[in-house]
Amino acid sequence: MMIDVSNSKKGASLDSKIFWPSVIIIIALCIPFALYESSSVDLLNGIFDVIVNNFGWGYIWYSIILVGAGFYIAFSKYGKVVLGSPDDKPQFSMFEYASILIAMGLGSTIMRTGMMQWASVAINSPFGVEPLSNEAIMWGNPYGMFLWSLQTFAIFVMSAPAMGYILHVRKRPLLRISEACRCVLGDKFTEGIGGKILDILFLVSIVAGAGCTLGLGTPIVTTLLSKMFGLKITFGLTLIITIVWIIAFTASAYLGIEKGIKRLSTFNMYLAAAFGIFVLLVGPGVFILNHFTDNIGFLLKNYIDISFYSNSLGAGAGYIQKYTVFWFAYCATWALLHSVFAATISKGRTIKEMILTYFFAPLFLSWVATGILGGLSINRYLTGAVPVLDIVQNGGGSLVAIGEVLASLPMPYVAMSVFLFVTMVFLITTLDSTTYTIAAYVSTDDMSKNEPSQNVRLITCFMISVFALVLMRIGGLAPLEVVSGLMGIPIIFVQFITIYAAKKMIDEDKAWIHNIRK
16 A cells, blocks of 8 residues: 655655554654653663673674775775766766765764763773873774774665665666665565565664654754853753754755755855864864874774774773774664665766765764864863863763853854854754655655655655654653664664675676776
């Protein structure tokens, strides 16, 4: 049964066989978590601790194998294959293409981790380093950069070759994970219950993740507004901010990639660059540049150690080990979304261009953002201008510390206003891309020829918005965030299937001969 969406420009419809089961599962997850949030968090954290203690090594190898697979595919004959016809030109310039991938890949999270990740590392220092010492602080920014490095972006992009191939080369009408796995799992599985389960798994994880992202991004704005104008943080204020965000990302998703997502993403790159220059000019620019240089050297020297760190001789899971595993698990939840979106905007690009752009464009921006924002925060702590670690340790939290750091700059209201705006636009560009991708995924229209209809995009925006608002009202975000991390486990296996599927399809079609640029 299909749900017809009337007045759609393309007459598209929602596939109710995957849409409604996903909605029902999400509701069924939310109700007990919302009613019993504290016990739910304890239970889920206990489960996650078991995974960290017993399978942390698996997440470490999972991310490293994906990096190796990414470089192998990019620089082998498979990397030469064009996603489309050999004479197709890319839809976007390289700057536009990279900007869209950066906005999708980083989101507003980079604004928080960039400025405050170092504090958690300094308090919970790794490798036997004395907490709160200069050496512990030195570990902070490099670890924040590590979180936004090759492993993370390999997780995000390595299902994209298969998705891009079925969409732009084989011209399959449905943009589904099950379709990408067809050549491996067979027609019977893909068209049966197994294929539907794969597609429902994708939708549940992404809608849950999108709702959490909207809900967790809002406190950054409300905290800074409270700092700037002395407002009391209430659900009413949170609701107003969330509605503004909803209107913005709905409008962008409704306009589509060319008129909405592309323009907003490129604008945000200019805005973020302007804010970075502003901080360097009015803040401790020399310290930031010196510390950034130290950070790069420190990270490159210790990259292998961090990448393979399992704390096997330790008494228990340390902060870096535990958080790294959680980070990779949470990224796995988003992996298929990023890959589906990257596939949709990569027509005319080679597989090599797609992989390497996703590897290095967001990595570059995230490292620079961490260097500038984290360097500013560390300087304020070392000079005594802002007791950052005291605020974080004594219950104020990282968001309060962010407000205090920005307030310490000359022209504090300008600094906080621009930081707020960049954060909001980053979140909007993540959510509009997410909405667009989900709409394309549930649409029954031919996605190899058309965008998802505007009506389907609106329905998807409405679903994510209601989900996030209800969660914020009843306080069910915390357990769902852990659930999102746990849901990455089955997606990991799907990822490896799609990587093999991409290779198999290209080999079957001899695409490295017939589908390359002349």
